[in-house]
Amino acid sequence: MDRQLEARGEAGRALPPEPPYRRIAGMLRGRIESGELAPGDRVPSTREIARQWGVAMATATKVIAELRHEGLVRPVPGVGTVVESAARTRRPAAVPSAPTAARSTLRTPGGGAAPEGSGVALARERIIATAIAVADAEGLGAASMRRVANELGAATMSLYRHVADKDDLVTQMMDAACSEWRFPAEHPSGWRERLELAARLLWETFRRHPWLAPALSVTRPQLLAGAMPFTEWVLQALDGRGLDRQTHFTIHVTLFNYVRGTAINIEPEAVAEEFTGLTSDEWMDTQKPQLRQAFSAGAFPTLERITGAGYDFDLDMLFEFGLQRLLDGFATLIDGPPRRP
Structure with missing residues (x-):
């Protein structure tokens, strides 16, 4: 097989x-x-x-x-x-394909790294890349062992030579997706610029792989080698700023959790649009009669005044707005309150 x-x-x-x-x-x-x-x-x-x-x-x-x-x-x-x-x-930065990204995370059944070019490495690489492609297009639930095997034209049981089970497959998918991150060799000078770059890189990864944000855990984080460069980058940016160790790491967790928390909305919205055939704006248009009824009694005058003319909801804009306000808060903690004339 x-x-x-x-x-x-x-x-x-x-x-x-x-x-x-x-x-x-x-x-x-x-x-x-x-x-x-x-x-x-x-x-x-x-x-x-x-x-x-x-x-x-x-x-x-x-x-x-x-x-x-x-x-x-x-x-x-x-x-x-x-x-x-x-x-x-600017020349476009090379975006590693899923097989390339997965190469650094390959492991042999005994736990060691699979040699480059070996049959085991190539097979596992294709399995992970195929699973990511299925999840990107149809959601993580679609990336079953049977479905991945069908995409590869192989028997389902043959996959178990390279991945232990569905949980192992998902872990390797997450590791491969995180391995796409490429931080610049030249670091921005300020801590804020470095955190901003890290947050946007994480956001773009969640955009490319909508299944990734819900799969990652904050309370029980998966140990992913591909995700460690993000943590190291953020912690280095904050190093030497007079923070105690607890606060130092908490800022990193807070930044990660903000980006992930916002990105969790990406996949459900895509599923809802595919199911209903309506964009978020079109769906909101269908809710106008209910809104008018809710506002008719005059119980929510401020809400009616602010949203009455419509609200242009955009997830990217929401991410950017929240990111800047979050960094403003970090600045007060790290640099002290702004001086007033």
């Missing part, structure tokens, strides 16, 4: 087609690099991408996340996502 998995994976199967979100991101990248979309120009929103290319919102959000990961665009609160000022002169 194991040889069957190897043979079919190496020679018997064609390479999988390019995911739609990467194809669309490539089109927008071309418009940016050609100058059609100039620095500061607003790029299509996720809703516009979904309508124009006929894809789900989950796919559209991955398009924006891909462009942000490459440094081509950035979010501007109240405006949307715009072309980065240096986008046309």
Whole structure:
């Protein structure tokens, strides 16, 4: 069975087609690099991408996340996502494929690292990459051992030579997804800039892999080698700031929990949109009669005044707004309250 998995994976199967979100991101990248979309120009929103290319919102959000990961665009609160000022002169950062990201986390059945190029490493690498692809497209629940084996054209039992069970598969998927993080060799000078970079990198990873945020635990954190660079980066940024050890690590946990907590909304929204066929804005439009009825008695005048004209909810904007306010709070703790004239 194991040889069957190897043979079919190496020679018997064609390479999988390019995911739609990467194809669309490539089109927008071309418009940016050609100058059609100039620095500061607003790029299509996720809703516009979904309508124009006929894809789900989950796919559209991955398009924006891909462009942000490459440094081509950035979010501007109240405006949307715009072309980065240096986008046309910056070469896109290489985004490691899932197989490449998984390579650093491979283990032999005895617990040691699998040698590069060995049959065991290649088989496990394909298993993890395939499981991630299924989870990205359909949710973590779809990435069963049977489904992954079917995608590979192999017998289900052959997978158990490389992963112990579904829990082990999910752990290796999380490790591989976290291994995609690439921090720059040149550190930003300030602690705030370093924490901001780490938070955005984590957010973009959750955007690419909507299943990842709910799978990670804060109260019982999984020991993932791929996630340790994030922790080390944040702790180093805060080192030498006069913080006691408890506060030092609590800031790291708080930052991680904020990003993860916001990102937990990504997957349910994608599922709800696929199930109902309505975007969040379209769904809210269907709730207007109930809102009018709730406001009719005049019991909620402030709520009615603030939201009466509509509220443009955007998850990326919510993330950015909350991140800046969180860092403002950290600044008071680390640098002291701002001086007043």
